Amino acid sequence: MPTSELAQIEMLAAVDRLIHQLKLWSEQKTGWKTANHCQTVIRQLLPRLDMLRVRLESPLVIATFGGTGTGKSSLVNALIGSYCTTSGRQRPTTTKPVLIAHPETDLDRLGLDLSQFQVEQKKIDELRNIILIDCPDPDTSESTGEENNLTRLQHIIPLCDILLYTSTQQKYRSSRVSEELKEAAIGRRLIFVQTHAGLDEDIRDDWKQQLSHQFEVPEIYFVDSVRALEDQLADRPLQEEFANLQNILSTQLGKSERLQVRRANLLELIQNAIDHCSQKMNTDLPAIQELESFLKQQQTALTTQMSQELRKELLISRNLWERRLLSCVSDSWGFSPFSTMLRVYNGLGNLFASASLFRARNSAQVALIGALQGARWIGNRQKEHATEDRLKRIGSFGLDDNKLRESQLLIDGYAQEAGLETTQAHLSGSLENIQSEAASVEEQFLNDAGTKIDGIITKLAHKNSGWFTRILYETLFLSLVIYALVRIGKNFFYDSFLDETHILAIDFYVTAGVIFLIWSGFLVMMFTRKLKRGLEQEINQLSDNLAKAKLSHGLFPHLERECQQVHFLQHSLERMRSEVHQLRTEVATSKILGAWKVTEAITGSGSEAPHITS
DSSP: OOHHHHHHHHHHHHHHHHHHHHHHHHTOOOOBHHHHHHHHHHHHHHHHHHHHHHGGGSOEEEEEEEOTTSOHHHHHHHHHTSOOSOOOSSSOOOOSOEEEEOTTSOGGGGTOOGGGSEEEEOOOGGGSSEEEEEOOOTTOOOEETTEEHHHHHHHHGGGOSEEEEEEOTTTTTOHHHHHHHHHHTTTSEEEEEEOOTTTSOOOHHHHHHHHTTTEEOSOEEEOOHHHHHHHHHTTOOOOHHHHHHHHIIIIISSHHHHHHHHHHHHHHHHHHHHHHHHHHHHHHHHHHHHHHHHHHHHHHHHHHHHHHHHHHHHHTTHHHHHHHHHHHHHHHHOSOHHHHHHHHHHTHHHHHHHHHHTTOOSHHHHHHHHHHHHHHHHHHHHHHHHHHHHHHHHHTOOOOHHHHHHHHHHHHHHHHHHTBOOOHHHHHHHHHHHHHHHHHHHHHHHHTHHHHHHHHHHHHHHHTTSHHHHHHHHHHHHHHHHHHHHHHHHIIIIIHHHOGGGOOOHHHHHHHHHHHHHHHHHHHHHHHHHHHHHHHHHHHHHHHHHHHHHTTTOSSHHHHHHHHHHHHHHHHHHHHHHHHHHHHHHSOOOSSOBEEOOSSOOOOOTTOOOOOOO
């Protein structure tokens, strides 16, 4: 297979893939009004693209375009070399479009409604690759029946591949015709012709400068159509300008050029529509971003508030959990001097109660002390039950409906400003979803609330029972004990043997005991402080997790999904925009045909859309 043919197939495959992506993009569901408008533009474009895709091998449809009296009909007659249409300079003489084609051309494949045309078939070689249409004037309101000339023209233009734009010295600055050309030129190649060469001055330089702001203008032909027709009928040589124009239409627009023209037209239509949609979406996107920012801000504020309330409730029972944590650490530490001190510290209440028994002098005092100890045990059990009840209250702790309603009103305002279609049912449904999700989280929390707390205590006990921690505190604790024992042993066994006057007095033992208590208390305080700090961090983390779990799917998930869909559509459109720009650079620019400059997105205001007629 030749390289050029393979490149042709690859180009067609890339165009087909791009059209398929556009179709899928236009079918995406979204509540954003801007995206809905853009999808409507793309859906209007798709039939045009399909028609151009089918007609790639068909003859090119060339239509005349220009103001009244610019010699469109005369130019068509001259190009054919015979009288096919009625010409006139003052009033518009073409009301019903005239279609001129070769008898062997299959007109049914072009998608034209032939009943709207006056069909002329001419068996000349110039018409084998092209079909000529003499169109009505765009700057008159002549009408027959329900349609005027402009309406007829707007029905014909989408079916054309090339516009033969004619003008004169008097008409080339016509604003009405220029405005119609701006819309008609998109998706079509252009040939510019100044007619009435036998009567008017050459204004091509000024005309080209005027056109160059919006069009690619390789050449403007200056012809006298009446003389050219007379020369052909008299079998005289043609003027050079007209001969060049006729050569382009009859010879240079062959099969290879035809395919290039159709591809360029198709890609230009796609690029124009995508650029328009991309610019419109980018213009309205900041409002969506403001909505997303406000949603995130509201969710962060409500989550923080809920987390603080949950943390406050959890920290009320911190003392009970601290004692359980200290017991767990002591048990995992095993038997050692410092762990013994931890057990003593953790059981000071029971120790004092037990010591009070030694002061009882009769059975009544023993009974009273037992009653106090029983009351203390009952109080501890009540605190444990109160902690469990508090866990249940924490599990059912939710957002205040009034705060949610306030957020709903504010978010609804942002959504309307962004152009998102929101209904009260959606917002109410979002509140119901939050409450439903909260109920599910509450049930899950209640089912394993005790397990969560036990897991936190076990985790912290394991973390603070490592070998490094144990060696550090045991060494610090035993350092004073060993020092005191060595000092006492040396004094008792060695110093007293040499000199009885050096025996340590009772004051030394009292002082050593006080220092021992202070040192032990200091180490226990440092260790328990470390445990409390770790427990508080875990409680904070638990409250944050519970608050986030209640809002795990967002404050208003419907709006958040809509915002995500907006970004998906916008990124998909930008990707297709890059693809079509790349494809256009791969299609060589014609050196003989003009075109609309589509280097930037069309600048339009409001909801204006490109002129697309299917």
